[in-house]
Amino acid sequence: MAALRILIVILSIYGSAAAEQESYKVGVPLVPGICQRHPDNGLSGFAVDMWREIALRSSLKYELGSCGSIPECMAKFFSGSLDIVIIGIQPSRENSATAVFSRPVYVSGIRILTRDKQQNPLLADIDALTTLYSPMVIQSMLVFLIFVLIFGNVLWFLERKDDALISRSYKSGISDAMWCVLAIKTTIGFGDVVPKNSHARLLSILIWLVGLLLINLIAADIVSEFAATKMKSSIIGLEDLKGKKIAAVNDNITISELNKIGAVVVVKPTLETVYEEMKTGKAFGAALYAGVVTVYAKRAAADGLSVKIIPGRYNNRYTSIAIRRTAMLKDPNLLNKINRAIDDMYEDSYMLFLKSKWLDEGSR
Template sequence: MKYLSFHILILLLFGGNNQQAFAERDTLTVGIYHNPPFVIKTEDNDFEGLSIELWENIAQSANLTYRYELYSDFVGILKRLEYQDIDLTINPMDVNDSRVNKFDMTQPYFISSIGVAIPYLNRSPLAVFISNIFSLAFLEIILLLIFVIFVFGFFLWLIERRHNKFQFRPGLLGLFDGLWWSAVTMTTVGYGDKAPKSNIGKAIAIIWMFTAVIIISSFTASIASTLTITGLQTDIKNAEDIRLAENISVVGATNSESYLVQENIPISKTYASPILALRALAKKENDVLLYDRTILQYYINRLSLDEKVKLLPFTLKENYQSFMLPKNHPAFDLINVGLMKEIQKEHWVDLQRKYDVKGK
């Protein structure tokens, strides 16, 4: 707080010339796009939201005149800022190295983070476990395991039936003897009731022993994954848990998409808007959705999805967000100081409560 007050004092002292020069400037053009709960376009084509009210308080205190210019998304705003066709944007823009080099970014006024949402599971863990046991994926693993056991058992019986006909009987019963030996060997039970006597049979047994160690480890992991993958949706606590989900969705061209790419986590579905993504999640078309936590919470409440979608209590990758202006804009100091004053007021806390907004 002391550092922030000192920063404001410095800007007031050294930014005076810029503020005075800007007093005679024309109306500011403020680029915005619909981005609840920060910027909300109402049915009567007016605007409200956390950033709107924050900006209007700053403009009123600094006696600034302005007009809003609506864009479809932040990409259009970035282009207009780069060409200096607009004076600033009040939508929360993530602070990063490339933007700081190209634009003037104010003191951050909000800290966002990536939220993780999952569909509510209306089944008990026991029901999830049982449904997975009888699932097609689990059945495929079991059938493949039986097939491998059968192949090695068949070859051993084929060799041993002439040399060891008491343990590996001829006909169908002997085939079962080979299957029994293969299963017992793979599981390392070692009853010793059946064992190869021929050299070729012993060679097959050695190969099967080493192969079985690898196979049983892989199959055990696959079975465990199949049995628990749905249950893990309720136990996601970090990025490593997210990797275990099969269908991960994001909203395109966002920090959540960049985060998953950076972490080498595959994305199953990309949506054009958070509304579409949340509705798909509510229908259980995806297992996990990553997007800005504040906006996710807003839409979950607004669309009455709180009984269908669960926002998990942890977050990923915090981002500081600011207003953004073209480089060396003459109004930067005036706006920046005004913003820092506003976010220190008790009214700023009230505004966040009004729009049910919590940072991080």
């Protein structure tokens, strides 16, 4: 009986140890939308809700907590303090030596959030009126004046003998002739000075035809310059960021992509400091992960800022759950369980629900 009791005690101790081994230390980075801490130290966000659902469907025991910024989470994970990190560690050959990765929980990328300087459309239009001083418009106006001057002289020469409305004196008659050319050219036709001579009337037809073409060309130049100035004063796409200061986290891939488009990269340690750099105007824009850019855009609106998200996504990356290989020793089927839960959550649209709830994103 004594031996049996000892065996039971040993088995109970072993069972308790085994049960304890099945609990995993799970960390999630503090990123708006992904994970945020409440005053009562509670956590909420896309990654938090997603992991709780995965654990529920997979019957996993865990201790969930925030591991700080993404670099801090990476340091804790690779030092062995955490078994699992939800979002923040990218699949790579180097990382695969320490970790295995789940199916992607979403396809992320980099989006640029910038302050929208053209907050008042009326002010933007007034600013675009400076196109009236552009070289192209000035050149067109000079052509217009030369046209009036040349045809005014010809009309005065033809009319000075026959029409008392145009003075024989060049000094006083040329102004009347140029006024008549201007009225014909712009199709206004005031009628106070009109050609009487048959040759002058034929000339007026020529003035009207050439003037009509010239007026349309000048108008087209002004409109095109006006539109071009408005486009230059606003950021349309990634190519417009050349030479602009863009704040970004210390991510080699992100920095490389920003360098490719000619942006001036300002490296900051966390997404929070990246956003603050843009908010305070020290940087023109902030390079943020696509999954959280709308969260920061809403935050900017709450801060009283007018912002815009640059269209187009680049630097696409698959975001997964990282699991230490040592954690797999506790349960060799751990990765399969997590992947099965992720697939089921996509199948029943629960993952899409979480993305819509926290990230305003409904794509895988």
